Amino acid sequence: MKNKYNYSQLILLTFFTICSCYAQNNIKTKPNILFISVDDLRPALGVYDDTVAITPNIDRLAGEGMTFRQTFSQVAVCAPSRASLMTGLRPDSTRVWHLGDKFREIYPSTVTMPQHFAKNGYHTVNLGKIFHNYMPDSISWNEPDLRPSQYLQKDWLKRDGETFYIDAEVNKSQAVKRDSLLKLKPVRYADGWNTGPAWEAADVHDTLYYDGAQTELAKRTLTRLANSEAPFYMGLGFFRPHLPFTAPKKYWDLYDAKDIPLAANPNVAKNAPGHTMNSMYELRHYDGFNDIGHPQSDFKMNEERSRTLKHGYYASVSYVDALVGSLIAHLKEIGLYDNTVIILWGDHGWKLGDHNSWGKMTNYNIDLQVPMIIRYPNQENRGAQTFEITELVDMFPSLCEIAGIEVPSYMQGTSFLPLIKDPKRxxxxxxxxxxxxRPKVSADGNRYMGYSINTKEYHYIEWYTWDPKTGTKGELTGKELFDRINDPHETVNIAGNKELSEVTITLSKQLKKGWKQALPHL
Known part of the structure; x- marks a missing residue:
């Protein structure tokens, strides 16, 4: 019997086999990416010196990575913030300015972060809220919008993971209210399911709430991906601590509501423009809160409800912390931890009675400042913190550089990798x-755009009338200036102080010059 190959063919076969093995091994050397979003998470974590928060797992992650103490969201509401950081572009470039704007409809050819990683050999998977709720942007993922099997009911396909309760009577009431709402208007936020109590503390296992079930699915998916030849990029979006504050009772039991301090700045900033605050319409959707007024009115939340809301927020944060800990433990068990980049971030802050308000949707730093923590293979300065200014839009180019793939030339953020190597630079x-x-939520019924600039010393905001069709600002209607050193809670607008006129003029010029003029000298 003759040999199947002649000598020259065997040499070629050996050569191509070696090349193929090298290519596969080269792919495997690229780090995996675990991209963890925590919805509505302000820096309410122990590692950020929050003395109330019980977050040992996220704090431990920070101890093995880098904590960014001065990170700012580009917009303090979900859809615009996420569109910006997932495209590497700022809001005036994405033209996503509020919840209803969809970047894929505005610019269909947009290349998102997971798309870019897929083009560079990554297998991309999405669970939970990475883009905005029921807009998973299927184009971005090899495996889009994975959900726990028990939530794959036909009527729930446009329902958000944040809207599920345990109590049977609440679920019945919620369904009735939803049916009534859809008769009035068939297309609604969260498909009409965002009704019900503002909190729930069922005595159940972690996996019986959506985030817990989703974490178990993420762990099973990671086990499957561990056997893949390609590196993975997994987007995992937790829904808590978004309203309603629903979390297993044991996380509520970690706290005593009487020991949770109320907001340090319970009033709207003195001398604030009339359109600076949101109407709190988000909280108003929930049972017992239909009567709450606008923050810039005589409305005041009573202490009992305030304490319960803060209690629920912190319980929800601790619940997510436990799930993150379970996820990281699983990564270690299946041998993926050492070669996985883990980045955890909040999309914007959230007021817990601050400025007489509950929710996000302002230009104040309680809504703009967010946690961002990263841990990756062979990282320098583990456990370090930096107080230098960073932005969520920086994540796209940073992860590209860490993964060793091309950084798109059009990025409007800056890779923070040099800052990790030298946190004090x-x-x-x-x-x-x-x-x-927008007019329906402003105190005076008019439309505005507020532009904000944060330096280490000051926070300056300019408000303008706004044409949403052309995306252009009109008349200047208000200014706000806050001393970040001496008034960190932003209690007094000092833009009108004559002795600070030069500061205001300088910041106004810097704001108009824009982000390019604020870049670091590399």
Whole structure:
């Protein structure tokens, strides 16, 4: 019997086999990416010196990585913030300014972060809220919108993971209210399911709430991906601590509501413009809160409800912390931890009675400042913190650089990798944010755009009339200036102080020059 191959063919076969093995091994050397979003998470974590928060697992992750203490969201509401950080572009470039704007409809050819990683050999998977709720942007993922099997009911496909309760009577009432709402208007936020109590503390296992069930699915998916030849990029979006504050009772039991301090800045900033605050319409959807007024009115939340809401928020944060700990333990068990980049972030902050308000949707730093923690293979300065200014829009180019793939040339953020190597080096001189105040939620019924600049010393905001069709600002209607050193809670707007006129003029010029002029000198 003759040999199947002649000598020259065997040499070629051996050569291509070696090349193939090298290519596969080269792919495997790229780190996996675990991209963890925590919805509505302000820096309410122990590692950020929050003395109330019980978050041992996230704090432990920070101890093995880098904690960014001065990170700012580009917009303090979900859809615009996530569109910005997932595309590496700022809101005036994505033209996603409020919840209803969809970047894929505005710019269909947009390349998102997971798309870019997929083009560079990554297998991309999405669970939970990475883009905005029921807009998973299937184009971005090899495996889009994975959900626990028990939630794959036909009527729930447009329902958000944040809207599920345990109590049977609540579920019945919620369904009745939803049916009534859809008769009035068939297309609604969360498909009409965002009704019910503002909190729940059922005495159940972690996996019986959506985030817990989703974490178990993520662990099973990671086990499957561990056997894959390609590195993975997994987007895992937790829904808590978004309203309603539903979490297993044991996390509520970690806290005593009487020991949780009320907001340090319970009033709207003195001398604030009339359109600076949101109407709190988000909280108003929930049972017992239909009567709450606008923060810039005579409305005041009573102490009992305030304490319960804060209690629920912190219980929800501790619940997510436990799930993150379970996820990381699983990564270690299946041998993926050492070669996985883990980045955890909040999409914007959340007021817990601050500025007489509950929710997000302002240009104040209680809504703009967010946690961002990263841990990756062969990282320098583990356990370090940096107080230099960073922005959520920086994540896209940073993860590309860490993974060793090309950084798209059009990025409007800056890779923070040099800052990890030297946490005390001089970095960005400012962070830039904005907020679109729509007529139906502003105190005076008019439309505005507020542009914000944060330096280490000051926070400055300019408000303008706004044309949403053209995306252009009109008349200047208000200014706000806060001393970040001496008034960190932003209690008094000092833009009108004559002795600070030069500061205001300088910051106004810096705001108009924009983000490019604030970049670090590399």
């Amino acid at each position: 001089s970095w960005k001189s400012a962070a830039f944010s904005q907020f679109h105040r």
